[in-house]
Amino acid sequence: MALTGNKGEWSEIYTLLKLLGEGKVYAGDQNLNKIQSLFYPIIMILRQEKDGNFNYKLQDKDVVIQTPEGEELLRIQASVFLVEAEDLLKAINENDGSFAIPQIEIFMSRIHCHSLKAKSADKTDIRIILHDRRTNMNSEMGFSIKSQLGGDSTLLNASKATNFNFKIEGVSLSTDDINRINSLDSKRNKVIDRVNAIKNKGGRLVFDKVDNFTFRNNLIMLDGDLPAIIAHLLLEQLDSGVSTLKELADVITKTNPLGYDTKQSSPFYAYKIKHLLTSAALGMMPATAWDGKFDANGGYLVVKKDGEILCYHFYDRNRFEDFLFLNAYLERSSTTRHEYASIIKENDGTLSFKLNFQVRLR
Template sequence: MLTGNKGEWSEIYTILKIIADRNLFAGDSNLNKIENLIFPIIKVLRDESKGTYQYSYDSDLVVITGNEEEFRISINDFREKAAFLLSKLKETTSSTFSIPEIENYINSFSCVSLKARSSVKSDIRVVIHDQRTGTTPELGFSIKSQLGGASTLLNAGKTTNFIYRIKSPNLSESQISEINSIDSRSKIKDRLERIRENSDGIEFMRTESSVFGNNLTLIDSLLPSIISQIVYQFYSSSNSKTVDLLDSVTALNPLNFDSESNHPFYTYKIKKFLTDIALGMMPSKVWTGELDATGGYLIVKDDGEILCYHIYNRNEFEDYLIGNTKLETASSTRHDFGKVYSENEELFFKLNLQIRFLK
């Protein structure tokens, strides 16, 4: 019996829903449908354990082919099963669960797993008709669902730590111990405040991981410094949304960009950073700038509507990432940050970066 969480079952919902709709609907930065940007679907491809299966159309039938098999099923069946699955996903409170009716249905056309084959980076591939260019590109997507918990864009690790030097510290050993023992709900913010009271503040030195630092530098030479400012703003203010943190850093202009003509220096560079994360950059692996097979996201909204964001429509994709992400505090114990420590007779403090989608 197939069991999975809401995010995993959402992958099956997405297949049923977009095939029934026969279109992909592009979304804007606020998760609204862009009415004049609709892509008719020619076929959908999904990699199963027995091979790749193709879903195409013949009038009002879905034609499913793969592994020398062929199935012909009414589009109305897909539409009804998508609605049924959505109702189950909305009403279920369990963390993992089975839906026998849907399992039996998808098994009838050799769809036997909740997730696409793990060796494939895209959850699903869709061949669309682009009415603007007359072309039929094949677009790869990861599926992100709002029906379950919010997913992460960048997972925390020691690799995502930023190291800051404490400037002109006036801290005794006992004061350092006192700061490091602060255990309030906002302990990192409170520890930073105490450091500011007893020093000239902190300045960014480097990322803990040289690989991550070099990945950032590859995207933009100033990116390590810019992200360090955003991370610092997150831990020292009440802002957590990426767009709000960006506004704050832009207003402060810590890198002293020429703002006379209102060039969006910080926003532009962070958009490139978020896009590269979405398309394959990982902190622990050398990033060459080569995008992986997944070119975008299909977002399952909490009302069941599905919107597509793809590098194929770069502006909408970048605006979505900026407008729908936030920073959050990961475990400081697990990832070893948030404490004053000494090295070569100087004092340092680490802050960590983790990025999650808004719910």
């Protein structure tokens, strides 16, 4: 059966081929520009397949495919991988939805690569042994791959676990009022329309809790104020229409809803949001109890629209966090799922309204 996948899934194979062909990966700055003076030579890429583990070792101008014990299975010139990568990039750009690329699958089979996604139970998409020229050390790192070849990548997926519950206070709504507000269904602004309808009735949304106790605990472990900060971000997005985390953080820094002592101009909100983004990028999942450890301990590999691959190494933590902070934005999820953006009458007679927390990278 032919392998089929979307642009993001095929991007993982593109990353494997491109990196093996080039033998190094350049660091990127916060604006997705290559830093010419900073690159990491690739020693080896390690890949887990259903039928075993394989190492792709860079040796002179060749790629040597080995077993974990060092037995050589195949040796191919690295330049061949670059040609295959270019052909794959062209095919990815020419297709949409889920698609097969038979000519690439033939080459994949030749190099013992039989699936689009390497086996992984965490956020690691590819494991690489990199050489750090600054420390003169080789280190095995797990990286998450984010591709711009398709739609914007998800940093934190929407689910019922990412619902933030708000109480509607200051107004009493009848069943007819509730049904009318919940039926507002303009294609682009239905959430804003529903919130404005509540406000027009004299109501206001007051943060109550993060619905899912696991996600709530994960956030509190990172920082006890994060649930309230995220709630203010969600409300500010609806009020202002601003969606980027950087701009939203700037707004709530000025309004200071948590009442931090700002005499010394400490970046309370930006710091806490960056910490959240980094944790979500490298290890934390909303519905899974998190131990605080990063799975993708290397950082991010970003596949740009032109096929260039940039490395955001966790060793350069400030640059990595700035990249996330400047490129992350809130996206409103579907109102047909997760009880999102509907008024719910609770058993105690109170009214709840749920907003969902979903973050993408542009």
